[in-house]
Every structure is written in structure tokens, then in C-alpha cells.
Amino acid sequence: MAGSELTNTKSPRVKAAKRLTKRAFRDRDRSFLAEGPQAVREALALDGVVTELFTTAEAGTRHADLVATAVSAGVPVHRASGEVMAELAQTVTPQGILAVCRFVHVSLESAVTDRARLVAVLAHVRDPGNAGTVLRTADAAGADAVVFTDASVDPYNGKCVRASAGSLFHLPVVTGAPVAQAVDRLRGAGLRVFAADGAGTRTLDDVDLSGPAAWIFGNEAWGLPEEILGLADEVVRVPIYGGAESLNLATAAAVCLYASARSQRVRPLSG
Numbered sequence: 001m002a003g004s005e006l007t008n009t010k011s012p013r014v015k016a017a018k019r020l021t022k023r024a025f026r027d028r029d030r031s032f033l034a035e036g037p038q039a040v041r042e043a044l045a046l047d048g049v050v051t052e053l054f055t056t057a058e059a060g061t062r063h064a065d066l067v068a069t070a071v072s073a074g075v076p077v078h079r080a081s082g083e084v085m086a087e088l089a090q091t092v093t094p095q096g097i098l099a100v101c102r103f104v105h106v107s108l109e110s111a112v113t114d115r116a117r118l119v120a121v122l123a124h125v126r127d128p129g130n131a132g133t134v135l136r137t138a139d140a141a142g143a144d145a146v147v148f149t150d151a152s153v154d155p156y157n158g159k160c161v162r163a164s165a166g167s168l169f170h171l172p173v174v175t176g177a178p179v180a181q182a183v184d185r186l187r188g189a190g191l192r193v194f195a196a197d198g199a200g201t202r203t204l205d206d207v208d209l210s211g212p213a214a215w216i217f218g219n220e221a222w223g224l225p226e227e228i229l230g231l232a233d234e235v236v237r238v239p240i241y242g243g244a245e246s247l248n249l250a251t252a253a254a255v256c257l258y259a260s261a262r263s264q265r266v267r268p269l270s271g
Contacts, residue, residue, distance in 0.1 A: 005057070006080045009087040013078065017054065017088055017100055023154050030103045032156035033088070034168075036095045037063050042166035043101050044069050049169070052100040053077045056085050059096025066097065090158040103156065104169060111145035111172035112185045118260055119186060119214040120253065121147045123179050123228055127220050128153045132163025133250040134217060139167035141257040147174040147182050179216070183231045186214040195232035196256050197224050198246060203239040204256065209263035215256050220249045 006014060017033065019025040026032050031051065034043045037059075043050050044066060053070045057079055060067050070077050085094050112119060120138040125131050131153045138146045148155050155161075155173055174182075186193055191212040216232060218224035229235050238247055238255050247255070 004079075006054075006078055006084045009084055014080075014084055014087060017052065017098075020100065021090060021158060023157070026154070026156050032101055032103065032161065033090070033158060034099045034101050034161055035089055035091065035097075035158065036162065037066060037097055038166045039161060039164075039168075040066055040097055040099045042169040043099050044073065044075075046104065046169055047073075049101050049104060050075050050099045051102060054080045054085065054088060054098045054100075056080055056082055056096040063097055070099075091162070105155070105173045105175045108147065108174045108177045108182060108185050111147070111174045112182075112189050112191075114189045116144040116186075116189055116191060117212040117264055118143045118257065119145045119147065119191060120257060121149065121179070121182055121186075121214055121216040122152045123149045123216050123224060124219040125152045125217060125249065127249070128157040128160035129163045130220055130249045131155065131157075132160040132165075132168075134253045135160070135164040135173070136167040137250065137254045138257055139164075139170045141254075141261040143171060143257060143261075145172040145174060147177055149179045149182060150176045151179075179228055180231060183214075183216075187233075193231070193233045194256070195224055195229050195235045196238070196252055197229060197235050198237050199223070199229065200235040200237035202234065203237050204259050205239055207234060207236055209260045210266075211264075213260045213264075215253070215260070217249060217253050217256075 020031055020033050053075055067077055088098055120143055122131055135146050183193055191214045193214045195216045238252050
């Protein structure tokens with residue numbers, strides 16, 4: 001590990017990392033924090049993404065493989081005191097290891113090509129935990145990309161990064177795209193654009209999901225505005241079979257994405 005243990009929470013190195021908890025500094029430095037062994041492991045798997053690693057002595061021993069990977073990649077590794085780690089971490093109980101990472105998002109044009117078959121679009125999604133969970137779900141469902149529109153939360157928000165459980169580093173993520181521009185690109189790539197909303201006249205049970213599809217998911221509290229609903233090829237709601245009034249955003253996204261993924265993979269039984 002580089003140098004002696006960092007114990008001063010006001011040191012320039014600690015302050016430089018700490019400021020990445022603020023979006024303005026993330027945007028300026030084009031860097032963010034990935035906290036916890038899972039996120040750090042996935043970040044280290046991508047060449048050149050991790051620029052610094054902070055770890056307590058205990059976590060460094062527990063996750064010696066991650067420290068070794070960072071060292072072999074030429075990443076500076078700093079041993080930090082518990083107090084310094086608590087200053088950098090954004091969790092109540094820090095896991096003792098944290099990486100400074102370069103931005104990993106890509107352009108809309110490179111993420112959405114004519115080979116894409118499943119894309120998630122987050123429009124006006126403001127809760128970072130929900131956004132990160134949708135990103136993780138899209139990754140699990142085999143999506144080709146996730147698009148964060150210009151009115152949605154920053155995917156590099158610490159809570160969003162943690163909720164993604166490493167999926168931020170697995171699939172193409174687009175940030176800041178206007179919804180109309182994203183829809184044009186999706187449709188031009190041959191995807192049918194569905195808006196997931198309780199106002200839909202048809203349910204998942206009623207639509208053909210076997211072809212390439214993009215799903216637009218809206219705000220946790222008030223869904224999608226009319227102007228975005230109007231951009232979709234179809235507005236679809238998740239059927240409620242029981243007494244629940246509705247599903248939360250992350251759950252509804254999981255149902256829709258997996259419905260598409262399953263429909264695209266189902267093959268007729270022979271014989």
C-alpha cells in the first residue's frame with residue numbers, strides 16, 4: 001500500500017476523494033466513488049477505470065485479492081484509518097474498501113445499435129436506490145443498455161452505485177439523453193418502445209413482447225407525463241391480480257424487463 005496510514009480526514013487526498021460525493025465535483029473530475037468489495041471487484045475488472053483504492057488494514061487483509069489486483073494494475077492503494085474511511089463512505093457501516101473510478105458511461109449511439117434487443121430507459125426517475133435497482137435488474141434480465149435521461153438521477157450517485165451491486169460496470173449506460181432523442185434512436189434501431197404506466201389500456205398479458213423492445217419507466221410518485229406517454233408505441237400496465245393498489249418502480253421494471261426477456265427466449269415446443 002502507498003505510504004503510511006491515512007489518519008487525517010482533512011488531508012488533501014482524503015478531501016479530493018470526499019468531494020466526489022457531490023455531483024458538481026463528480027462532473028468536474030469525471031470521477032465517482034464505488035464503495036464495498038462487490039463494486040470494487042467489478043470496477044477493477046475494467047481496465048483503467050479505478051484510479052485509487054482506499055482500504056482499512058482489516059479490509060485490506062480480508063480482501064487481499066482486490067488489493068493485489070489493484071497493485072498489479074498500477075493503481076495506488078492507500079491504507080486508511082477507520083475514521084478516514086467513515087469520512088469517505090456514504091453508508092452507516094462502511095465495509096472498509098472504496099475505489100475512486102473514472103466515469104464509465106457511453107454515448108447513446110454506441111449503446112443502442114441495431115443488434116440491441118432489450119433496453120431500459122429511466123425518465124424522471126429521481127430516487128437513486130430505485131434507479132440502481134432497475135440498473136441491476138436490467139443487467140440480470142440480459143438488457144443491452146440502460147438509458148438515464150436528462151431529467152433522471154445521476155447514475156454515479158453513491159446510493160445508485162451501491163444499489164446497482166456492480167451492474168453499473170457490466171452493461172452500457174447512457175446518461176443525460178433527452179427522452180425524445182432516446183426514443184428516436186431506439187425506434188431507428190428497430191426496437192418497439194413501450195411505456196410502463198398504470199394508465200395503460202393494455203396489460204403485459206395482452207401485448208406481444210417477442211421482438212426487440214425498449215421500456216420507459218417513470219417517476220416513482222407520479223409515473224410518466226403525457227408528453228412521454230405520447231412518444232411510446234404503446235402504453236402498458238402491469239396487471240394487478242390481488243388487492244394491491246400498485247407496484248413500486250423497481251418491482252414493475254423487473255416484471256416488464258423479465259416479461260420481455262422471457263418472451264424473446266421462448267421457443268415453440270417441437271412434436
